Amino acid sequence: MERLLDHDPHTGVKTWFSSSSEDGGTWNLRYEQDTSPILDQNKKAQARGFDKRSEMWHAARIPTVVMLEWKHRHGVEAWNPNHKAGVRRLLDDPEYRYLRVQHFMLGKH
Known part of the structure; x- marks a missing residue:
């Protein structure tokens, strides 16, 4: 499940966080910007x-x-x-x- 970690109103960049108990408990950050x-x-x-x-x-x-x-x-x-x-x-x-x-x-x- 992915959740919004941060939103920079100046640049519009959103940082999304997700983790998984599979694969040894990995986590990921994904960046998004219009x-x-x-x-x-x-x-x-x-x-x-x-x-x-x-x-x-x-x-x-x-x-x-x-x-x-x-x-x-x-x-x-x-x-x-x-x-x-x-x-x-x-x-x-x-x-x-x-x-x-x-x-x-x-x-x-």
Whole structure:
């Protein structure tokens, strides 16, 4: 049986807890987030384009559940300065193009 353990109203992330007496008493955490508002904003920003003359460009909006996926699947912590190359690599990956706000490559992986 699964129960709601936590809800962050700022990010919308819900943390669900479940346990089982089978398999030696395992337990699981599952994270859930409605990512559609963030991804919709990204699509709109991609359609608008950007000023290439600017010194700084907004690259991406990354939902919290995607950051958790990156940590679990790729060992990349989005906010860790030592993982900057991994974040660039993932943002340049076509699998994660929906996170991008603009159409430019970050390069230098």
